[in-house]
Amino acid sequence: MLQYRLYGGHSLPANLEGFVKAGANIGSVIGQFLFGYLADALGRKAIYGKELMLIIFATILTMTTPTGSLSPNQCLIYLGIFRIILGIGVGGDYPMSASVTSDRSNLRKRGTMLAYIFSNQGWGSLLGSVVTIIVLACYKHVMDVEGKTSKVDGVWRIVIGVSLIPAFGTLYQRLTLPESNRFIASQKLKNATSAAEEGYALAAIKKAQVVGQETTWSKTSSSTATSPSTSGESNVEKETEKDSKHLTDSPTSTVANDEPSQDNEKEKENGRSHFRDFVIYFSEWRHAKILIGTCVCWFLLDVAFYGINLNQNVVLQQIGYDGKTGTAWHRMFKISTGNIIITALGFVPGYWVSVLTIEIMGRKWIQIQGFLLAALFLAVLAGKFTTLSTAGFIVCFAFLQFFFNWGANTTSYCYPAEVFPTRYRATAHGLSAAFGKLGAIVSALAFNTLTKKIGTPAVLWIFFGCCIAGAGFTLLLPEVKGRDPDLVLAEEMREAREQLPG
Numbered sequence: 001m002l003q004y005r006l007y008g009g010h011s012l013p014a015n016l017e018g019f020v021k022a023g024a025n026i027g028s029v030i031g032q033f034l035f036g037y038l039a040d041a042l043g044r045k046a047i048y049g050k051e052l053m054l055i056i057f058a059t060i061l062t063m064t065t066p067t068g069s070l071s072p073n074q075c076l077i078y079l080g081i082f083r084i085i086l087g088i089g090v091g092g093d094y095p096m097s098a099s100v101t102s103d104r105s106n107l108r109k110r111g112t113m114l115a116y117i118f119s120n121q122g123w124g125s126l127l128g129s130v131v132t133i134i135v136l137a138c139y140k141h142v143m144d145v146e147g148k149t150s151k152v153d154g155v156w157r158i159v160i161g162v163s164l165i166p167a168f169g170t171l172y173q174r175l176t177l178p179e180s181n182r183f184i185a186s187q188k189l190k191n192a193t194s195a196a197e198e199g200y201a202l203a204a205i206k207k208a209q210v211v212g213q214e215t216t217w218s219k220t221s222s223s224t225a226t227s228p229s230t231s232g233e234s235n236v237e238k239e240t241e242k243d244s245k246h247l248t249d250s251p252t253s254t255v256a257n258d259e260p261s262q263d264n265e266k267e268k269e270n271g272r273s274h275f276r277d278f279v280i281y282f283s284e285w286r287h288a289k290i291l292i293g294t295c296v297c298w299f300l301l302d303v304a305f306y307g308i309n310l311n312q313n314v315v316l317q318q319i320g321y322d323g324k325t326g327t328a329w330h331r332m333f334k335i336s337t338g339n340i341i342i343t344a345l346g347f348v349p350g351y352w353v354s355v356l357t358i359e360i361m362g363r364k365w366i367q368i369q370g371f372l373l374a375a376l377f378l379a380v381l382a383g384k385f386t387t388l389s390t391a392g393f394i395v396c397f398a399f400l401q402f403f404f405n406w407g408a409n410t411t412s413y414c415y416p417a418e419v420f421p422t423r424y425r426a427t428a429h430g431l432s433a434a435f436g437k438l439g440a441i442v443s444a445l446a447f448n449t450l451t452k453k454i455g456t457p458a459v460l461w462i463f464f465g466c467c468i469a470g471a472g473f474t475l476l477l478p479e480v481k482g483r484d485p486d487l488v489l490a491e492e493m494r495e496a497r498e499q500l501p502g
Contacts, residue, residue, distance in 0.1 A: 012076065013073065013076070016073060016076040016077065016080070017076075018444070018445060019076070019077070019080040020076055020079055020080045020083060021444055022441055022444055022445060023079075023080040023081070023083035023084045023086075023087060024083045024084070024086055024087035024090065025087060025306075025437045025440045025441045025444065026084055026087060026441065027083065027084040027085060027086060027087020027088040027089075027090070027091060028087040028088070028090055028091030028094075028433075028434075028437040029087075029091065029434045029437045029438060029441070030087075030088050030091065031051065031054075031087060031088035031089060031090065031091025031092035031093075031094075032091040032092065032094050032095060032429075032430040032431070032433040032434040032437065033427075033430045033431055033434045034088070034092065034430070035047060035050075035051055035091070035092030035093075035095055035096055035426075035430060036092075036094075036095035036096075036099075036426040036427045036428070036429055036430020036431065036433075037274070037275070037426070037427045037430065039095060039096055039099055039426035039427075039430075040099075040274055040278075040423060040424060040425065040426045040427045041274040041275075043179055043183065044096070044099060044100050044103065044177075044179060044180065044183055044426070045177065045178060045179040047096065048096050048100055048174050048175070048177055049171060049174035049175035049177075050092070051088075051089045051090075051091075051092030051093050051096055052089065052093070052167060052170065052171050052174055053089075053171070054085065054086075054088060054089030054092070055086060055089035055090060055093070055167060056164060056167050056168065056171070057085070057089075058082050058083070058085040058086035058088075058089060059086060059160060059161075059163060059164055059167070060164070061082045061085075062079060062082045062083065062086060062160060063157045063160045063161050064157075065078055065079055065082075066078075067153055091430075091433070091434070091437065094413070094429065094430065094433040095425075095426040095427070095429040095430035095433060096426065097117055098114060098117070098413065098414075098416070098417035098425075098426075098429050099417060099422075099425045099426040099429060100177070100180070101113050101114055101117050101417065102114060102417040102418060102422075102425060103180035103182045103183050103422060103425075104180050104182070107482065107484060108359065108482070109359065110418060111358040111359050111363060111414055111418065111480075111481065112355060112358055112359050114413065114414040114417055114418070115351070115354045115355045115358045115410050115414060116355050118351070118410055118413045118414070119348075119351035119352060119354065119355055119410070121347075121351070122343065122347040122348040122350075122351040122352075122405065123348065125343045125347055126340065126343045126344060126347065126348055128159065128163075129336060129339045129340040129343055130340065131159055131162050132155070132159050132336045132339075133333070133336050133337065133340065135155050135158050135159055136155055136329065136332060136333050136336060137333075139151055139152070139154065139155055139329070140329060140333075143328065143329045144327055144329040144330070149328045149329070152328070152332070155332075182422055182486070183422055185486075186421065186422035186423045186486055187423065189486070189489075189490060190277075190423055274427075277423070277424075278424055278427055281424060282424075289476045290419055290420070290476065290477060290478070291420075291428055291431070291432070292473075292476060293473050293474065293475075293476030293477040294412070294415050294416045294419070294428070294432040294477065295431060295432045295435040296435070296469075296470075296473045297367070297408060297412055297415075297470050297473050297474055297477075298408075298412040298432050298433065298435050298436030298439070299435040299436055299438060299439040300439065300466040300467070300469050300470040300473065301371075301404075301408040301409060301412050301436065301439070301466075301467075301470055302436040302437065302438075302439035302440040302443065303439040303440075303442060303443045303462075303463065303466045304374070304378070304404075304443070304463035304466045304467055305404055305409055305440075306439070306440035306443045306444060307443035307444075307447050307459070307463055308400070308463070312338075312339070312342060315338075315342065315397055316335060316338040316339075316342075318388075318390070318393045318397075319338065319341070319390055319393060319394050319397075320390060321334050321335060321337060321338025321341065322334075322335070322338070341394075342397070342401065345394070345397070345398035345401060345402075346397070346398050346399070346400065346401020346402045346404070346405060347401060347405055349402055349405075349406075350401060350402040350403065350404065350405025350406040350407070350409075350410075351405050351406075351410060353402075353406040354366065354405065354406050354407075354410040354411075357406075358410070358411075358414070359481060362479050362480075362481040363411045363414055363415055363418070363477075363479065363480055363481065364474060364477060364478070364479045364480075365479075366406065366407060366410070366411050367407060367408050367411040367412070367415070367470075367471075367474045367477075368471050368474050368475075369403075369407065370403050370404065370406060370407010370408045370409075370410075370411070371407060371408050371467045371468070371470040371471035371474065372467070372468070372471050373399075373403040373407070374400055374403045374404050374407060374408070374467045375464050375467035375468050375471070377396050377397075377399050377400040377403065378400060378460050378461075378463050378464040378467060379461075379464050380396050381393070381396050381397070381400070381457075381460055382457045382458075382460035382461045382464060383457070385456060385457040385460065386457075408470055408474075412432070412436065413433075415432075415477060415480065416428050416429035416432040416433070417429055418480040418483070418485070419477065419478065419480050419483075419485060420485055421485045421486050421488070421489040422485070422486055423489075425485075447459060450462075
């Protein structure tokens with residue numbers, strides 16, 4: 001739309017177009033690691049909602065771009081800058097929403113909840129395309145009949161502005177969400193100085209496995225801790241309530257203490273020491289290989305996934321919705337219709353099959369089969385790119401999108417939120433997501449250049465290789481269905497203590 005408003009229908013300058021496209025992903029890399037680290041160091045309550053405030057701020061400034069005052073190139077630079085800021089907020093939402101959801105989820109339904117949260121991305125894409133169609137339809141007379149193509153300036157501003165409705169609708173809930181019992185318990189376990197304190201922390205973690213007031217005890221092979229007595233259980237509940245209130249009053253607090261001054265010192269020390277603890281924990285190969293698995297799988301996925309989806313003009317051209325003919329309005333309307341087709345065919349169905357099957361099939365199997373079947377359809381598209389009929393291309397592309405989303409695009413989001421202990425969860429998720437966005441940036445910047453040099457089929461073969469490699473790196477990851485990483489960590493700590501001399 002910007003090309004019609006700013007450049008009279010001509011293409012945007014290649015370097016500035018790349019800057020605007022890559023801006024959000026560049027910001028996402030920053031936001032994912034930054035907010036992930038802060039959520040672990042300072043607590044979820046202290047940080048959650050701030051990323052949404054940043055998204056709202058950047059969205060407002062983006063939709064108020066002064067196209068009438070700045071030159072076309074200056075407008076793109078302006079947009080690119082605020083898309084970076086927008087990306088920081090969007091990137092921050094990845095580890096924040098994932099860790100907040102995982103912290104509060106019933107262990108048996110944790111994957112379903114995470115997949116459900118992530119699946120809303122598909123509905124958002126579909127709704128965005130529908131809103132674009134509706135707004136364009138409202139502008140048909142003034143743009144197509146009266147010939148005032150520059151009025152498209154109002155279309156993209158309205159479409160972007162609509163996204164503020166759900167943002168404002170959820171801001172209050174995010175800012176007032178209390179700290180989770182699991183996060184509190186994980187911090188108590190981290191700072192336990194006696195067997196009794198560790199026992200209470202473990203009991204609270206087990207209690208947090210079930211959402212609601214009822215207390216149940218999870219049977220976990222990874223922990224040999226003894227369940228406390230009825231009186232001990234009551235003490236755990238009282239301790240957890242006290243710590244929850246304490247964290248509400250002071251978001252960065254992690255341990256209840258009788259002396260407030262000592263509390264404050266511990267809070268500061270916990271914030272300063274988190275990075276050191278993170279490095280020590282992942283210096284062990286058994287932990288590092290899992291982080292490598294989540295990071296590399298997400299990177300490889302996004303090279304292929306965003307290589308396809310950030311360059312949909314190639315796909316739209318193959319299915320006849322590239323908007324190459326007709327008036328400016330008809331071109332934009334046709335492209336928007338094509339985007340709805342792409343989203344409806346693969347995005348939404350794939351996400352929802354993931355929601356329905358993730359607790360049945362497990363994350364590891366869904367991720368491996370998703371990578372392998374996506375590779376299969378990429379191979380078909382690459383090998384038959386010039387000979388496939390329109391119907392054949394649509395079918396293959398729909399299955400490709402389906403297995404991206406009933407596969408690694410969903411599980412790469414879920415895995416870091418489930419496989420890592422609560423105290424490192426948001427940082428590890430943010431780091432994994434940042435690697436994913438690096439893959440998206442690489443793909444966005446290299447796709448057009450490589451396509452011109454070696455052709456689209458050859459680029460699709462590269463994406464095929466990324467999917468095969470992704471399936472291989474998934475083997476580094478354990479199955480996380482029914483696995484509580486906090487209890488696994490507690491067992492590792494117990495074994496380490498037993499190996500100490502004396």
